[in-house]
Amino acid sequence: MTQRRVTIKQVAAEAGVSITTVSHVLNDVLGKRVHPDTRARVKDAAVRLGYAPNVLAQSLRTQRSNTIGLVGDEIATTPFAGKMILGAQDVALSRDAVVFVVSTGYQREVEHREIEELLRRQVDGILYAAMYHREVELPPQLASVPTVLINASCTAPGVPWVVPDEVAGGQDAAEVLLAAGHRRLAFINDVDEIPAMFGREEGFRRRAAQAGLGADDLQIVTAETDPGGGYTAARRLLQGDQRPTAIFCFNDRLAMGVYRAATELGLRIPQDLSVVGFDNQEFVADGIFPGLTTIELPHYDMGVWAAEQLFDRIEAEPQATKPAPTARLRGPVIYRDSVAPPPWVQDPGERREPSDRRANAGSDGAAPTIHMNK
Amino acid sequence: MTQRRVTIKQVAAEAGVSITTVSHVLNDVLGKRVHPDTRARVKDAAVRLGYAPNVLAQSLRTQRSNTIGLVGDEIATTPFAGKMILGAQDVALSRDAVVFVVSTGYQREVEHREIEELLRRQVDGILYAAMYHREVELPPQLASVPTVLINASCTAPGVPWVVPDEVAGGQDAAEVLLAAGHRRLAFINDVDEIPAMFGREEGFRRRAAQAGLGADDLQIVTAETDPGGGYTAARRLLQGDQRPTAIFCFNDRLAMGVYRAATELGLRIPQDLSVVGFDNQEFVADGIFPGLTTIELPHYDMGVWAAEQLFDRIEAEPQATKPAPTARLRGPVIYRDSVAPPPWVQDPGERREPSDRRANAGSDGAAPTIHMNK
DNA sequence: ATCAGTTGCCCAATCGTTTTGCTGCGACAA
DNA sequence: TTGTCGCAGCAAAACGATTGGGCAACTGAT
Incomplete structure (x- = not known):
């Protein structure tokens, strides 16, 4: 055939x-x-x-396969994976390279086999991607081949990594709410002790403190990061005597639960309660009513950054051991309709953001900021 | 390095x-x-x-790269892509093969370049995947290499393809509602004239007719397949004089809009209105309240089926031109909490399906049925 | 006519495998 | 002693490209 x-x-x-x-x-x-x-x-x-x-023959001769591997822990269940893959693929293609995609299902043994398979195929380098931001331990096989981490950090020296700027995300969320005039904020954080949990809270707190909010103005609770968790947490928050006028949710799914709690309590969003999410899961954030203002995770950009770094390393002279760059990328704020001034300052003629506008966050303006070391 | x-x-x-x-x-x-x-x-x-x-050297010598390409039109935005990739990857790995993933972004020219790149890399075959079920025209380059279509059909002879069994899906949806006792049904269908639109309607109609429902018992309208479309359509349906007691939605996002409309009209789901969706987009169907009973699309299974077919063809003797098999795979019904008996027969003690049970649909029982030719 | 320098092209080795012979050797029979 | 046969193993030719080193043929100067 x-x-x-x-x-x-x-x-x-x-x-x-x-x-x-x-x-x-x-x-x-x-x-x-x-x-x-x-x-x-x-x-x-x-x-x-x-x-x-015949690229195979070429590769054999030149010792360069123009092929990279992307090993992810869970390719199937999140739409995030696709964005990272796409980012990596776009830069790969611009360099006449192609990407092998493998998914490990969080099984160390599967991972080992798959990486081995990639190495036998002489990939020039490997992108190691996590579906949620976390710290990972690198499989030892990767020591011999250029590697860059996506959405994960590691302590091994010499390995570049890129993660979302969680702190900035927390700040941006606070900024959006403060700019709308809110002074009594709540944050429903993840129960799990992961980088996003620490970072977002730190950023949120920091920005709130900058604005002069005191401890009483800021309620921080934790919940399972699903609609059920958001619902329960929101009910508690909204029925308390210190009812916040705005809630920042660790993620969009949580925000769904908040919406439900608000509806049940007769609170309208955004007139009576403003909500900010995180992740910008299109189908959720754009599907619930009113549209959820949220902060996007820079998956595509991380894919791009990582792939570029990887190719740089591949092309670098072996002896040139520059320090491994790392980056924290800030995601944009996606403005929809879930944020308005709090009830007491509300003036219908002056809603702050038009629906569905896509813009960047906060006072520092400019395009998604990139902070990186060296 | x-x-x-x-x-x-x-x-x-x-x-x-x-x-x-x-x-x-x-x-x-x-x-x-x-x-x-x-x-x-x-x-x-x-x-x-x-x-x-060194697999490169092996491949060069044996003329078999143990590599397949998966070209998709839009890898990034749907979670479906991941499932198809995973299905393909699982069977590939079991055959010591690896999958190149490329995404074309619906641009014919990009597609051409990417396929060319795959061919230069001597892939043994190609999986051509569509993100939504449709009929495609195959790029001519693929004539020379074994190809199997996923979630798409084509008229070219000799090319196997696999798609969801839309008719069965429509039937299953009707079955779920009929079994709960509903006799006044509505279906909010897609406005676009795609196979899913025709198939689901056909199945839904057929099953309803079997149950003896007349033309008046069955309202079928069309809408944009997003929450807004569902909302508008549902408002119209629910305010009409012939209010249905159950609505089948072309997809889950549409169902979100139906939920909103119901809430606004003071109708409780499922007590006053039952809803069935389509797609089982986890974050949506499992996130809204109450959980949405819906029909899953067999993306993973299609990936598996297609990859298996592909390897069969690759290994087949070139002269053996068997007719190309095709398949329509039925997805399971995912039972959640959006379906109950209609108001007039309601007996709180006898809710038909427990929450979150995952089971197969309808009277024919059994595992997801596979219908195929030859 | 000779020589040096240039131009234009090709030989052959190489990358890391698989695969098709072939050969050297011991055993055994004639 | 010679011939045959089976066993173990090796040499060398692919596969399809890249690349360092040559080698003719031509040019122009002497």
Whole structure:
């Protein structure tokens, strides 16, 4: 079935030259002289036959496969995976490389086998991606091959990584609410002690403190990060005597629960209660009513950053052991309709953000900021 | 940086034999005799050195890369992509193959370039995946290489494809509602004329007719397949004089809008109105309250089926041109809490399905049925 | 006519495998 | 002693490319 593809030998025959010459002209090898006429003849033959080099053979010879592997822990269940893959793929393609994607299902043994498989295939480097931001321990096999982490950090020296800027995310969330005039805020945080949990809270607290909010103005509770958790937490918050006018949710799913609690309590969003989410899971944030203002995680950008770093490392001279760069990328605030001024300052004519506008957060303006070391 | 991997030559030296012998023992070539002692020595040397063959070289020699490509139109935005990839990957891995994933973004020119890149890399075959079920026209480049379609059909002969069984889905939806006792049904269908639109309606109608429902008992309207569309359509349906007691939605996002409309009209789900969705988008169906009973699309299974077909074709003798198999896979009904008996027969003690049970639909019981030709 | 320098192209080795012979050797029969 | 046979193993030719080193043929100067 597979019709054999055209080889360089056939092109050589067609053009009446040696394969050496064909290779020289097709690769524009400098220092090699070939007559313009011959050059034309070869090129012509190549297109006429529809020649495309066999990358396997090329790779074997050049010791460069122009192939990278992306190993993820859970490719299937989140839409985030796709964005990271896409980011990586876009830069790969711009360098004539292709990406092997494998998913480990969090099983160390599967991971081992799959990485081994990638190495046997002579990948030039590996992107190691986590679906939620966390610290990982790198499989030892990866020591011998250039590696970059996505959405994960590690303590091993020499390994670049990129993660979301959780602190900035927390700040941006606070900023959005403060800018709308809120002074009594709540944050429903994740119960799990992961970087996002610490970072977002730190950022949120910091920005609130900057604005002069006291301890009483800021309620922070934790919950399971699903609609049920958000519902329970919100009921408690909203029935308390110090009812917040705005709630920042660890993620969008949690916010769904908050919406339900608000509805049940007769609170309208955003008139009576403002809500900010996190993740910008399109189907959730854009699907609930009113649309959820939320903070996007920079999955695509992380994929791009990591892939670029990876190729840099691959192309770098082996002896040049520069320190591994790391980055925290800030995601944009996605403005929808869940934030308005608090009830006491509300003036219908002056809603702050138009629906569905996509813009960047906060006072520092500018495009998604990138903070990185070295 | 990349530490060169062990080659067969080194193993040969270590074991004191020729590379031929190493190859023979490591591949268990039949018809080749090698002394048990030597055999042991070679194997030992191989593991001691941590030898793993260079797949590039192997492929070059054997003309088989054990690599397949998956080209999708939109990898990033739906969680469905991940499931198809995972399905394909699982069977690939069981055959010692790996999957290249590329995403075309619906751009024909990008698609062409990416497929070309895959072919240069000597992939053994290609999976061509659509993110929503539709009929596609195959890029001509794919004529020369084994190809299987996922979630798409095509008229080209000799190309296997697999799609969801839309008709069965429509029937299952009707079955769920009829079994709960509903007799006045509505279906909010997609406005776009795609296979899912036709198939689901056909199935829904057919099952309703079987149950003896007349034209008046069945309202079918169309809408944009997003929450807004569902909202508008549901308002209209629920305010009409022939208010249905149950609504089947073309997809889960649409159902979100139906939920909102119901809430606004003071109708409780499922007591006053039952709802069935389609897609089982976890974050949506499991996130809204009450949990949405819905029909899952068999993305993972389609990935598996397609990959298996692909490998079969790859391994088949070239002359053996069997007719291309095609399949329509039925997805399971995912029972949650949005379906109950209609108001007039309601008996609180007898809710039909426990929450969150995962089971198969309807009267025909059994595991997800597979219908296929040949 | 000779020589040096340039031009234009090709030979052959190489990358790491698989695979098709072939060969050297001991055993056994004639 | 010679011939035959089975066993173990090896040499070498692929696979399809890249690349360092040569080698003719031509040019122009002497």
